[in-house]
Amino acid sequence: MTEAVITANSLLEGDVVFWAGGGWVEALADAERFDDASALDAALQTAKGQVTTVVDAYAIDIIDERGQPVPTSYRERIRALGPTTHLDHGKQALGGPSIEAIAAHAGAGVRSSGRLGLIRRK
Amino acid sequence: MYRYDAIDAALLADRATEFRGQVARRLSGELSEDHFKPLRLMNGLYLQLHAYMLRVAIPYGVLSADQLRRLAFIARRFDKGFGHFTTRTNIQFNWIKLADAPDILDSLAEVGLHAIQTSGNCIRNTTADPYAGATAEEIDDPRVWSEAIRQWSTFHPEFTYLPRKFKIAVTGAAKDRTAAKVHDIGLKLRRSRDGELGFEVMVGGGMGRTPYLGQTIREHLPARHLLSYLTAILRTYNRLGRRDNSYKARIKILVASLGAEAFGRAVEAEWAELDQASIDLPDLELARIRADFNDVAFQDLAPVSVALNAAKAADPSLARFVRNNVAAHKVAGYGIVNISLKAPGDVPGDCTADQMDAIADLADAYGAGEIRVTHAQNLVLPHVKLDDVAALHAGLKEIGLATANIDLASDIIACPGLDFCALANARAIPIAQAIAARFADPATAESVGELKIKISGCINACGDHHVGHIGILGVDKKGEEYYQLTLGGSGAEDASLGDVLGPALSADRVAPSVDQLVDVYLRERSPGERFLDTYRRVGLNPFKAAVYAEAV
Amino acid sequence: MPKLFKIEDDQVVARDDPFQTLADDEAPSAGSGAVILSFARFQREGEAWLSQGVRVGVRLEPDQPVEGLAYDLPRLALVALAFPKFRDGRAYSAASLLRERYKFAGEVRAVGDVLRDQALLMLRCGFDAFEPADGATVDDWSKALHRFRHVYQAAADRRQPAFAERAAASGIGAPA
Numbered sequence: 001m002t003e004a005v006i007t008a009n010s011l012l013e014g015d016v017v018f019w020a021g022g023g024w025v026e027a028l029a030d031a032e033r034f035d036d037a038s039a040l041d042a043a044l045q046t047a048k049g050q051v052t053t054v055v056d057a058y059a060i061d062i063i064d065e066r067g068q069p070v071p072t073s074y075r076e077r078i079r080a081l082g083p084t085t086h087l088d089h090g091k092q093a094l095g096g097p098s099i100e101a102i103a104a105h106a107g108a109g110v111r112s113s114g115r116l117g118l119i120r121r122k
Numbered sequence: 123m124y125r126y127d128a129i130d131a132a133l134l135a136d137r138a139t140e141f142r143g144q145v146a147r148r149l150s151g152e153l154s155e156d157h158f159k160p161l162r163l164m165n166g167l168y169l170q171l172h173a174y175m176l177r178v179a180i181p182y183g184v185l186s187a188d189q190l191r192r193l194a195f196i197a198r199r200f201d202k203g204f205g206h207f208t209t210r211t212n213i214q215f216n217w218i219k220l221a222d223a224p225d226i227l228d229s230l231a232e233v234g235l236h237a238i239q240t241s242g243n244c245i246r247n248t249t250a251d252p253y254a255g256a257t258a259e260e261i262d263d264p265r266v267w268s269e270a271i272r273q274w275s276t277f278h279p280e281f282t283y284l285p286r287k288f289k290i291a292v293t294g295a296a297k298d299r300t301a302a303k304v305h306d307i308g309l310k311l312r313r314s315r316d317g318e319l320g321f322e323v324m325v326g327g328g329m330g331r332t333p334y335l336g337q338t339i340r341e342h343l344p345a346r347h348l349l350s351y352l353t354a355i356l357r358t359y360n361r362l363g364r365r366d367n368s369y370k371a372r373i374k375i376l377v378a379s380l381g382a383e384a385f386g387r388a389v390e391a392e393w394a395e396l397d398q399a400s401i402d403l404p405d406l407e408l409a410r411i412r413a414d415f416n417d418v419a420f421q422d423l424a425p426v427s428v429a430l431n432a433a434k435a436a437d438p439s440l441a442r443f444v445r446n447n448v449a450a451h452k453v454a455g456y457g458i459v460n461i462s463l464k465a466p467g468d469v470p471g472d473c474t475a476d477q478m479d480a481i482a483d484l485a486d487a488y489g490a491g492e493i494r495v496t497h498a499q500n501l502v503l504p505h506v507k508l509d510d511v512a513a514l515h516a517g518l519k520e521i522g523l524a525t526a527n528i529d530l531a532s533d534i535i536a537c538p539g540l541d542f543c544a545l546a547n548a549r550a551i552p553i554a555q556a557i558a559a560r561f562a563d564p565a566t567a568e569s570v571g572e573l574k575i576k577i578s579g580c581i582n583a584c585g586d587h588h589v590g591h592i593g594i595l596g597v598d599k600k601g602e603e604y605y606q607l608t609l610g611g612s613g614a615e616d617a618s619l620g621d622v623l624g625p626a627l628s629a630d631r632v633a634p635s636v637d638q639l640v641d642v643y644l645r646e647r648s649p650g651e652r653f654l655d656t657y658r659r660v661g662l663n664p665f666k667a668a669v670y671a672e673a674v
Numbered sequence: 675m676p677k678l679f680k681i682e683d684d685q686v687v688a689r690d691d692p693f694q695t696l697a698d699d700e701a702p703s704a705g706s707g708a709v710i711l712s713f714a715r716f717q718r719e720g721e722a723w724l725s726q727g728v729r730v731g732v733r734l735e736p737d738q739p740v741e742g743l744a745y746d747l748p749r750l751a752l753v754a755l756a757f758p759k760f761r762d763g764r765a766y767s768a769a770s771l772l773r774e775r776y777k778f779a780g781e782v783r784a785v786g787d788v789l790r791d792q793a794l795l796m797l798r799c800g801f802d803a804f805e806p807a808d809g810a811t812v813d814d815w816s817k818a819l820h821r822f823r824h825v826y827q828a829a830a831d832r833r834q835p836a837f838a839e840r841a842a843a844s845g846i847g848a849p850a
Contacts (some may be wrong), residue, residue, distance in 0.1 A: 012149070013219045014173035052151040055169055074601065075540060079171050083541035085469050085551045089202055089217070090172050129824045129836045136822045144791065153791075157808075160761060161791055243761070273826040273836065279798035280770050280829065283763025349827075360767045365736070395775060400828040406844075407837040 003062050004040055005031040005069060006047050007079070008054035016079045016091070017054060019047050024054060027091065028069055028080045029098030033062065068101035077102050123184050123492055124269050124414045126234040133276070134231040137238060141165045142224035149221075164244060164282070166237025167223055170544050174218040177240040178230060182250035182268035182292070183211035183495040187482040190493055192233045194478035200226055205478070207463060207471045209535060209586055210289065211249050211495040212240055216542055244282050245275035245356070248290045251299050252494040255415060256504035258452035260294040261311040262319055266412045267348060268292050270403055274349045281356045285363030286371035288356070289328075301497055301613030303327050304589055306373045307355060308336045309348075319345040325355060325385065326377030329583035333619050334374040339386030346408075347393075350401040354393035358385070418490045418505050423455025427508035440515050442564055443526040448511060457508050459489070461501040461518060462525040462533060466562035470536045470554050471499030480521045488514045497586075497613075498535055498574075500528065531573040531640065532558040535586055539579030539596060540603070546579035548596025548603035548629075553577055556633035570640055572652040576611075589613035591654045592636060593620040603629045609639070609665055610657045621662055624670050638668040679815055680781075681802040686793075686815045691805075693731055693752060710754055713738050716746075724749055733785065736764035740771050747778050755801070757786035766799045773800035773830040793818040800830035 006019035017024040018031035034040040040059055047057040060076045062069040071077050080102050082090015092099050144161050147153040166177040193213060197205050200222050201215040208214055230236055239246055248271045250264040291300040294311040302308030308324040320342045327336030343351050359373045377385045434441040449458040464470050485493050488510040489503035518524040527533045539550030554577050561567040576590030587593035593608035605627050608620030627635055642664050647656045678691040695710040696702060702709055708729035716732045723730045731752030753772055755765035772778040783803040784796050790810040797819055826836050
């Protein structure tokens, strides 16, 4: 299998979070990366059981981009970054190498002038 | 506007208390997500891509200045300083925390606002003509009836768990600004031959995967029987609507499968057996509601404003604003002023907290303290003295909301799309911005004239793309954002569903294609024809040829 | 977990269930004076049960219209309406019809995915008995049933709707 991480939304805040060794982190860069299906499945079952911490835990495919995890699906890239319409909202506002890797893989960022960056699945 | 009395206020407060308890039980784990989700949806709380989204109801699109100020407060205190007005005339806040939701509902309840039944498989916000009570061409004020429906449908015990969501629109004028024909129930006020006030009742309209235009099951329903007749429709739907497949659960599917005539007969049979007198509002209550809506003390003014005419002559941007954004009022010397939330480059329908506060002040100063929300995601000050329009325009300019583009090509309806919505296949907002940029020059937009472009990020059609003159639907094609264009839809009284133009286009092809479509229109149009009219006359082929002639 | 909640004198109380719910192939226990049968079983055996003087209740699934019992209702002690999932709202209409249309005076019982967050809705539609599925207490249910001080619309419970309250308060007279 390709690599995967587990993601969910925090129950209390609604934030996008990622599974890391029994708990949840805010940044995709800190997420636990799985390359073994049964380990992924076991972790997912545990994650789904944390019903007072998160809502709707599920696994997503990632690829490695210069050491950084990048979701293959553009929907998940938007979840990991934030809305393309407000570049100062969401996790993308923090910047850093992980955010840059996701955004770079997605193509040019969207600016409110209307120019589009296409998000392509590899 | 309707004033909440002690009973209305108590209902909001009790609901907020109920929800606070349900949130606490969810956080403690006593309530599972499966049991909690419908309850939070019925209080307007969605879980979207980045955060919870709270959809606050704006019943039939009417707000007081103080209510708008409270929305600004919510945006600042609990969100990122802005809100988004929707095609069902509600407002959405995109960055809400579940933990804050009970406090937000308490704060809203203080000014008679709530998020009741703005989601879930229940009766949603009833929408009405945004020009209600201001336009000369209305048979009767649809807000009176919308308020009656609001009360009847709120916490209706029999209709809280329907097969699917249920949307009602009420229009009272010849021009339909509510898209009533694509609602589950569309109600059109009318008079019978002997002058009796009543409704034409249309059912089974809707968009989404399988769009339908509503069909008339009752040409004339005496107005006083509105609520009992709605009860008959809802009961028939609740009993017979499909529960096995949520994509086939709307009333439009039931009406299509039974046939409108058979469905209508079933409704009439149920209605005949109902205890109508216990359901229909007594005259006293209707009069009480109506009195609240007759609350504006209009002055005796000359029909023509010398001051405004002089100001227009001196300021072409004001003249353009009046041409496009100001509609005729039933009272001499007044105008209905539209505030566009579609400045090219902005997110369509978004409004910052500062802008909301400023609009509230302008409404107090020039607009009898009342604001309306339109199905096109714009705002309206329905009662503005023509003498005040210049000052209002100046005030709007200061907050970047004086765009003179109502119903023009840059006045685009767009859903939040994949930037925010967990259901979306593609983004809608950047597409809208790219198109609007091409019509940013006001003279260009005016020369093209009325062109209603509507964009949905997925087949749920919250952007109403099926009824766009140009409709744009985002689809996922092998992991990329592609867009299917339709032409010739209309949500107005001449309702029609759009025709597919051709294969879906990649994102960067959409705005140039819209340009090509407009070029065809400008080439082919006869005098006085809107884009929609030309399309209906010449058909799909010239437009299709233009867009698909070149290799991508 | 309580077996049965009933509404008595506007209060919710826990009671032992006098009815025995029988599966389609199940024989009753001795001395069973009250049974609840599926609609199919009632159609086959209802007359026999009633002629023995047994109190008979019929359970309807959401896709079984109450009209199917119209002829027999005067002789039935109870109708049980099923909520396979709490989100299936057909039983609300069924209960409303039993009370409003057929003037059924026996027990209308909610069975299945019956939860306190829907208690007031069920009560207003004419249910007066509940087999709760959520482990909630009588007190929890009581709080849920009294959560709202007013109601907007008329329903099977005949509780005074807001517009009637307003007319009464204004002293102008009863609504038309």
